[in-house]
Amino acid sequence: MPHWTELIAEKKQRQLKSIPQEWLVSPPPDSTLDVTGFPETCGLLTAREIEITNTSVDVLLEKLACGEWTAVDVTTAFYKRAVVAHQLVNCLTEIFVDRALARAAELDDHFKQTGKVVGPLHGLPISLKDQICIKGLETTMGYVSWIGRYAEKNAVLVDILIECGAVPFVRTNLPQTVMWPESFNNIFGRTTNPHNRSLTPGGSSGGEGALVALKGSPLGVGSDIGGSIRIPSSFCGLYSLRPSYGRVPYCGALNSLEGQDSVHSVFGPMTNSVGGVKAFMKAVVNAKPWLKDPLAVRKKWHEDEYNLADHGSGKDLCFAIMWDDGVVVPHPPIRRSLEITKAALEKAGHKVVDWKPIKHRLLADTTRNIWNAASSEDYMMTTSATGEPIIATMELDDSDATAAPFRPKKVGITAYQLWQVQKLRRDIRKEYLDHWEATSSETGTGRPVDAIICPASSYVATPHGKNRYTNYTTVWNALDYPATTFPVTTVDPTLDAKKPRHVFYDDFDKGIYEMYEPEIFKNAPVCLQLVGRTLEEEAVIKMTEIVDGALAAAK
Amino acid sequence: MPHWTELIAEKKQRQLKSIPQEWLVSPPPDSTLDVTGFPETCGLLTAREIEITNTSVDVLLEKLACGEWTAVDVTTAFYKRAVVAHQLVNCLTEIFVDRALARAAELDDHFKQTGKVVGPLHGLPISLKDQICIKGLETTMGYVSWIGRYAEKNAVLVDILIECGAVPFVRTNLPQTVMWPESFNNIFGRTTNPHNRSLTPGGSSGGEGALVALKGSPLGVGSDIGGSIRIPSSFCGLYSLRPSYGRVPYCGALNSLEGQDSVHSVFGPMTNSVGGVKAFMKAVVNAKPWLKDPLAVRKKWHEDEYNLADHGSGKDLCFAIMWDDGVVVPHPPIRRSLEITKAALEKAGHKVVDWKPIKHRLLADTTRNIWNAASSEDYMMTTSATGEPIIATMELDDSDATAAPFRPKKVGITAYQLWQVQKLRRDIRKEYLDHWEATSSETGTGRPVDAIICPASSYVATPHGKNRYTNYTTVWNALDYPATTFPVTTVDPTLDAKKPRHVFYDDFDKGIYEMYEPEIFKNAPVCLQLVGRTLEEEAVIKMTEIVDGALAAAK
Missing domain, CATH: 3.90.1300.10 (Amidase signature (AS) domain)
Structure with a gap:
């Protein structure tokens, strides 16, 4: 078996190859801290693509539903901006342009032939934290040991998003173990905050936070067991929701601490408007996730509850x-x-x-x-397959790793x-x-x-x-x-x-x-x-x- | 501290004293297996009391709501029959006649003064498994070590039943540990099946099963973690429901394996008609248990779901x-x-x-x-306070206790x-x-x-x-x-x-x-x-x- 560092080198090589050459830009030097303006000035995006990517989810959905913008247009625009974002703050893990555009083209065909949308999220590109499996793609979740693990099935949430007409289009970075409020792992390295790259975007859904803040995605799905949606959302300036357990399906996604049945991790939306939060939740709940995920709560979307x-x-x-x-x-x-x-x-x-x-x-x-x-046993069991080290600090200078507040006790x-x-x-x-x-x-x-x-x-x-x-x-x-x-x-x-x-x-x-x-x-x-x-x-x-x-x- | 057998003797003495002398009957000899006919022939119940106790929950609620029967009449009738039942099959634990009748009288006063019922279960006597705490009463749950433990508060379910107008009126027998599908413990002994006393009524809610089958209660509340409502209901010929986790509040009740957050025990109704099951569930869910129990699911009673x-x-x-x-x-x-x-x-x-x-x-x-x-540790921790033995079989001849199928491994x-x-x-x-x-x-x-x-x-x-x-x-x-x-x-x-x-x-x-x-x-x-x-x-x-x-x- 190759050394864990070789596994990383090979994976990073593949990631680089997955980026269309023509989308590579010359990012500003590291000393430029605020990079939020860069995507619009770098010259890669057309004026229309800038307009599309600056549009909030509600309006995007309207323009897609009336045919003013096609799914391919919208997906292309966000994909380009996502790849620019990645070059600025290192926020992506899996990049699969052809696949996403093929999916968008299918939606456009359907719309052309029927005059109807596929579902309430028709044509909306959605980014996903690197736990949420998409059939045929790797999900490493930041673990070297999981390089080469290709999903046989979509996570239930992916099936539902596709049913709703969405276009899953990138996956995003997170910390090794997912149990840390910043975003650094041995494979993909560190994600930084686009408002000030000397700061963390937070975590564990930090890739989503940074990406959505740069408008490289109109809406991302993060997970939250102790703040992992809300910390990066607040550090990056986003609207988000940590729903109650079971309101959004988790089944078929990867996670750490699996089998821990008490304080559950949940998925939820991270976006640039509260309207985006509502659109996501309404669509997902109306898709009856309890018919696909045994832990999803059988509770419909109640408009009277929304009306307080x-x-x-x-x-x-x-x-x-x-x-x-x-x-x-x-x-x-x-x-x-x-x-x-x-x-x-x-x-x-x-x-x-x-x-x-x-x-x-x-x-x-x-x-x-x-x-x-039992978190130590859990992390050890996963990392021992390749011997990759368990990260004990997210400090730039990691000499004082023992002081790290989120390192669990060695024995359960x-x-x-x-x-x-x-x-x-x-x-x-x-x-x-x-x-x-x-x-x-x-x-x-x-x-x-x-x-x-x-x-x-x-x-x-x-x-x-x-x-x-x-x-x-x-x-x-x-x-x-x-x-x-x-x-x-x-x-x-x-x-x-x-x-x-x-x-x-x-x-x-x-x-x-x-x-x-x-x-x-x-x-x-x-x-x-x-x-x-x-x-x-x-x-x-x-x-x-x-x-x-x-x-x-x-x- | 007294020996555990002395604690039992003292508790049994108090239980005996709690039975009104005039309600003692001469039960048939043990060789009489089917005792279901006895309550109506023993002479203690009047014809009207027999009529009341033979009435199903729906009709009882109607007659109480229109004032045809008073809460005191109905409670007295069921209490007498419950005490007769107890003398036949040993189904009761806590008996508190004065308290229940005082509560019934309050309901009657309210009805007299306002012409209105207190709630949807107005005047209905309800029996409770010996886990469901009532303020001021002991809850031993069949553990000698818990003799003398008087509840400082009602369980949430008791508060809700009272709010709905019900009359909690007896508590019922169960097995030590509650984790056994029969009903025998060191304090109260064994409950038998009224249809055939050589058979078990099942468990763990066996006291309820036997009591309701003898119509000593119109409706009882049992608990179910592996069948403990449905087994005694099926062994005794009853309608019952094991609801999903969190639909009926559990908070404030006692239990074993507390802190086990995975396969939850739930409360549910045991009664003589499916109408009784519905009346109970609709009343409890409409009382919004999620405002009193953090584990209760926020899901209203949906009449459209009832209408399929x-x-x-x-x-x-x-x-x-x-x-x-x-x-x-x-x-x-x-x-x-x-x-x-x-x-x-x-x-x-x-x-x-x-x-x-x-x-x-x-x-x-x-x-x-x-x-x-961790069940062994759990049982040990409780029983060690008095040294009462942990029951390892419910056989009449307990010489082969090691073969008992429900005895957990000694080490967790x-x-x-x-x-x-x-x-x-x-x-x-x-x-x-x-x-x-x-x-x-x-x-x-x-x-x-x-x-x-x-x-x-x-x-x-x-x-x-x-x-x-x-x-x-x-x-x-x-x-x-x-x-x-x-x-x-x-x-x-x-x-x-x-x-x-x-x-x-x-x-x-x-x-x-x-x-x-x-x-x-x-x-x-x-x-x-x-x-x-x-x-x-x-x-x-x-x-x-x-x-x-x-x-x-x-x-």
Whole structure:
């Protein structure tokens, strides 16, 4: 068997060959940090292709459905921009241009012959995180050991997207093990943040975050077990949704920690508008995923829930803002974005109260204890096939790998011990539910708080290797609450000056405080989360539209 | 600390004192096997009380809702009959007459003052398996170590039943550990089958099965992780439902194997009519249990699903009959009941095809491997507090305890090993789903098979200690398919003669065959299961009504 480094060299060679020569560009030097403008100025895309790729999902779908734009036009435009994006931030894994264009041509033929779309996502190119199998293509998931593993079947989600008329067209980068909030692996290397390449795009769906931010894809599918959709979406300035367990089918995709039946990873959309989030979710749920995935929840898309039937039809909503989680105080840009959002919502006539977090530290620690019950064995079992090293840090200087916060303990626990941890989590879920229900006494609406608005992270995109704290997202996975991200502003060193602070929760909190220097984070997007109740995706999307509208109106 | 036997003596003494002296009767000698007639002839119940207790749930609810019968009348009648039942088959654990009657009186006051019912279950006495906590009462769950454990809160289900107007009025017997398909524990001893006391009522919800069969309760709540609702219901001749995970709230109840997040135990109704099953499920789901239990699924009661919107509105259904599971061939009475049902459905104009089971043995074994990943530690941890022995057999002669089929391995497995077992189960669930979907090619309806009809067990109620095979129910827990039971006939030694058989799947199958002697099982009820798709409770109830109607019409 070849050495693992040889396997990588061979795979990278094949990846390079999969890029059409004529789409190779001369990217700016590494010292150019913000590369978001490059795709439109590099000369590869025509004016029309620039127009297409700058169009939001709703409008794309309309233009495709009326025949104004063909699937081949749209796929070509996004493919070119995706390949440019890749040359800027190293965001792609599998590239399969001919196949995607052939699929797009089939859709165009169908439309020409019948005058009808194939489904609600007709002609929409969709990028997929490198876990989501497409028949006949490799899925390495960043593991050298999985090079050469060609899928015999589509993942259920791919079948459904195809049924809906979408065009799966690229797969995107992620960290080895998928259990890290940045995006680096031994095969494909590191993905960087297009707003500032000295920063991470986050992870684990960091390839998607970077790609969609560069408009190299109108909509990407990420996965999220502890924040892996929402962290890269917030670091890259995107709209996204982490749905509840089972609302979007996972069956047939690859993953780590397989068989872990407690805190599930879920798939969800990452895109440039809340309308894109809705289009994806409605299409996927209406395709009845429970007929193809035994773990998918039999729950139709309910338009009355989208119209906030359970939230007073959306009149006089009461949002709760969580300013900090009681563990780590967010950096100034996050604080400012919460203030902007609060003012916008009040201006729009909604009530805003404070959210009091309970047991967030315990909840997140418990969740990590569930994953780490056997994660070391899981990673070892996979990597041992080729002897590739298990990555222990995402720092640029990896000499201090032992300090890495996401490296699990070497030895797992027993099934009995795991059950005790899972029981603790169950009990906290009940406490949190009661805590939420009890807010009905303070909202003035007769209902409990309609949604929580909170940071997606304690900071914006960090330098590579420095994303060390994920509780702001992980707690909602632990509770199985659906959560969106939405952009609010970008870092402004003047408005977001560092303020002296003398009281800290603990040394960890102090360390995160000390990390902040406005100039480092300049230009980084600032996003927040909107969090709802389990299996309330429809309402969470609508409330995100409301917040988004209030923010736009207040500008 | 007192010896465990002293704790039992003291607890039994208190149980005896909780029975009103005037309700003590002279039960027939043990040699009288069928005691189903005794409650009506013992002289304790008035004619009106006999009428009330012989009334099905729908009609009871109507008479209570129009004020014809008061809650106190109905509760008194069932309580008296329950106490008689207890003296016949030892089915009760907690008895709290004053408390239940006070609650009934409150309901009557409310009705008198407002002219309105409190909720959809107004005045209905409901019995509860001894896991379902009621504030202020002990819940021992058959563990000596839990004597003296008084609940500080109601289980969520009790809160919801009270909100719906029900009267929780007794708690019922179960096996120590709850993981055994019969009902015997060190505190309360053994529950017997009222149709034939030399037989087991099954388990683990055997107290409920025996009580409801004697009409000592109009409706009981059992729990089911591998058949524990459906086995006693089928052994005792009842209608019942094992709902999908999370459709009925479990939060706040006691259980064994807590923290086991894979194959969940669920609560469901056991009663004397399918109308009772529907009334319970509709009331509980409409009470929005997801606002009180974080594991309850946010899915409303859908009347269109009840009206079989997903099954061609109930015209020309196609049922599939599973004659045997490929592991153990059912005894003659079970076979006959399947034939009766097939003929009745065809007469009613429905199509009937054969169901081909796949991987039932592997599926059930995998499920047991998940439970037994840490069940020994779990049982040990509980019993060690008092040193009570862990029961290893439910045989009358317990000298061969080591042969007991439900005694788990002494040592558990690691979390990593557990994940591998859980992964295997997940993969079989996908295979089974695809298998079901593929039947659309043979139904002639354009849909896959609408429901499976199959044995609830390979036999009717067995002699005590002989219920050794539960795969006929356990596979549906593994797949999370909702399943009802419904009665078809009773054992008739002439019609159900033993037939010679020379080919067996294996020695186990042969052993089950050899167990059958018509005279032993005489008079035992024969029930079947109707099995639907995950979270399809509404449709499963409606299809059970259709089968039940067809059976009645064919008689």
